[in-house]
Amino acid sequence: MNRILRVKEISELLGLSKSTIWRMRRDGLFPAPLKIGPRAVGWRESDVTDWIKSRDRLQ
Template structure:
């Protein structure tokens, strides 16, 4: 993750960081509230704050076997 928590990440950046396989999954999760919502920065551009994505990653529970 970038050190600046306010850095804006593109959809490709978020897919790489999270491991989601498709944009559809990313947008569906953002729409239903299970992933942070993106910011609209104008001209049809959408970005996620790196701090929001980092907080989401840190909130995931480890899987126990």
């Protein structure tokens, strides 16, 4: 099963602020979240993992 990560978890995982994650999302540098409720979004864990792997390949 693919877990859904909230922005706080992603922030802790990546060591980036929540505002930086949202800025990267706005600029197309981070995967789009899924709407999981009227006022809630989250990311598939696999999307975040794939994004991390793609960043590792660039460096």
